[in-house]
Amino acid sequence: MTEQTEVRRRAFRGCIVYCRHDPGEGNDPEALEVHEDGVLVVADGRVEAEGPAAQLLPTLGPETEISDQRGRLIIPGMVDCHIHFAQTDIIASYGEQLLTWLERYTFPVEGRFGDAELASETAEFFLDELLRNGTTSALVLGTVHAVSAEAVLDAAHRRGMRLSAGKVLMDRNAPDYLRDTAETGYRDSRALIERWHGVDRLAYAITPRFAPTSSDEQLRRVGELARAYPDTYVHTHVAENPAEVAWVSELFPWSRSYLDVYDRFGMLRERSVYAHCIHLDDGDRRRMAETGAVMGFCPTSNLFLGSGLFDYAAARDAGVGVGLATDVGGGTSFSMLRTAAEAYKVAQLQGTSLSAARLLYLVTLAGAEALSVADRIGGFRPGREADLVVLDPAATPLLARRSAAAGDITERLFALLTLGDDRCIAETWVAGRCLHRRGADSGAGG
Ligand SMILES: [Zn+2]
Structure with missing residues (x-):
């Protein structure tokens, strides 16, 4: 357990990415919600708001603790x-x-x-x-x-x-x-x-x-x-x-x-x-x-x-x-990142290329849908339970180099989903509590 202090409202600032629905074969651009400089507001274990930092930051009171994750991606657990x-x-x-x-x-x-x-x-x-x-x-x-x-x-x-x-x-x-x-x-x-x-x-x-x-x-x-x-x-x-x-x-x-x-x-x-x-x-x-x-x-x-x-x-x-x-x-x-990378290869052998958005869907919302809990987890719509992961796209020298060379978010995501593993997981939050921080001891949490 790494986060002992009780903070009622916390805002995560970073690149917020999640799927609204299955991007499908056609890779529906509406499916992916992205805020390059975004904020995710979490209160009492749930998502309260998400959107562009410029829009949301001024609305937050001084009691809100800001977790600055700029340069990192924030995705659903x-x-x-x-x-x-x-x-x-x-x-x-x-x-x-x-x-x-x-x-x-x-x-x-x-x-x-x-x-x-x-x-x-x-x-x-x-x-x-x-x-x-x-x-x-x-x-x-x-x-x-x-x-x-x-x-x-x-x-x-x-x-x-x-x-x-x-x-x-x-x-x-x-x-x-x-x-x-x-x-x-x-x-x-x-x-x-x-x-x-x-x-x-x-x-x-x-x-x-x-x-x-x-x-x-x-x-x-x-x-x-x-x-x-x-x-x-x-x-x-x-x-x-x-x-x-x-x-x-x-x-x-x-x-x-x-x-x-x-x-x-x-x-x-x-x-x-x-x-x-x-x-x-x-x-x-x-x-x-x-x-x-x-x-x-x-x-x-x-x-x-x-x-x-x-x-x-x-x-x-x-x-x-x-x-x-x-x-x-x-x-x-x-690692679901490594699992997604292998899913991509299995589909390739059968003539299908899973897009970055589809791979992100597979590791998050698809599972929530399969388990009939997509109204609770798998995305960041307000009211969802605040299970989230902070991903570090520069976790290894190769990833840092590849991410720097990447263009838009889908290219960065694809590199991360193909090369990533547990080293990329900077933080894991469950219902608004930090239960893993890379480099710190993690555990059951009191
Ligand atoms: Zn089995």
């Missing part, structure tokens, strides 16, 4: 739509694809998270690492243990973060030490929903790992919970890897497709978030659009595990919401 906190310690593990990756690395480490002390120590590190990377909101998977979800929700609550998480449900095709049952999984999830869902900025996510590790009975109970608590999230994986897809068609021979398994159990609805969505067909995309289910695009993970290329253009053409995600520990970075 970034949103990670799919990440496993218990996989923090296996990030960058060598040589496997999805199914053997799970057996060799994931299951052994997740088995340890029944230990509340380990779960909470990892949750503290994990959230500090998100904040160090400018990520202020995330949709997080725990492990099969209820205490794992407790640990990350409790740690996020103490930081005042808008965060969603859930205990993983898995009752078959996994080691004994990682299995619940249809009944205990249902009961534990319901108790966690009652305890945590809607507490301040927290939400609960009903989290079956993926179809192969849940029985029909468990998926049926998931559908039951999804109907009983319609404003919780349903969060899982689909169609990541060809061997996984083939396995699902053996386990559920009646299904039209992998996604159809979830559909049959009532798991497609608004606030249903499906990570990967690589090996889908048009029928699946249409079904997601119809039901309001959304996709988590995890480029570093998909490249690292050799899973395939997510088709962003096809998803958007079908009208499906897409949020960007790191998928740590299959993903190789906590």
Whole structure:
């Protein structure tokens, strides 16, 4: 924690940039709001005003503290739509694809998270690492243990973060030490929903790992919970890897497709978030659009595990919401800037060039939209919660040189989104409180 003094109103002066809406393929110039010398006024944890400095500065009373960030960019806090906190310690593990990756690395480490002390120590590190990377909101998977979800929700609550998480449900095709049952999984999830869902900025996510590790009975109970608590999230994986897809068609021979398994159990609805969505067909995309289910695009993970290329253009053409995600520990970075850079390359391989505005959209507003919280975060319209990041475009000698050579804001943004990482995150603010300042100790905040 770096900011102990309570200041009611604070104004950030710098280059204010955010997306009003998806810039789209045509890169709609109206989508990007930019104030080169701008001011963002924050009071009581919310955005009070934003606009040109020349216009806003004279209106501010002497009690307003000014944070001078000229030369830097101020963007909304970034949103990670799919990440496993218990996989923090296996990030960058060598040589496997999805199914053997799970057996060799994931299951052994997740088995340890029944230990509340380990779960909470990892949750503290994990959230500090998100904040160090400018990520202020995330949709997080725990492990099969209820205490794992407790640990990350409790740690996020103490930081005042808008965060969603859930205990993983898995009752078959996994080691004994990682299995619940249809009944205990249902009961534990319901108790966690009652305890945590809607507490301040927290939400609960009903989290079956993926179809192969849940029985029909468990998926049926998931559908039951999804109907009983319609404003919780349903969060899982689909169609990541060809061997996984083939396995699902053996386990559920009646299904039209992998996604159809979830559909049959009532798991497609608004606030249903499906990570990967690589090996889908048009029928699946249409079904997601119809039901309001959304996709988590995890480029570093998909490249690292050799899973395939997510088709962003096809998803958007079908009208499906897409949020960007790191998928740590299959993903190789906590940084949404690095993740955006890899998203750009994945789209390039399929003939689509994502503009700077679209990449900014992907790391901020797209995630807020995918999680149905765009009325609260992802932009700087007055009334929004004041989650924001101060980006330093001169964080490294190369970035400083490249930024100096850049012309307009889109060129500077593109260089920053392509070359940037945690070194560019000068400050991270959550609901108007500074929870990370580069070079200073950061932590839970008191
Ligand atoms: Zn995942």
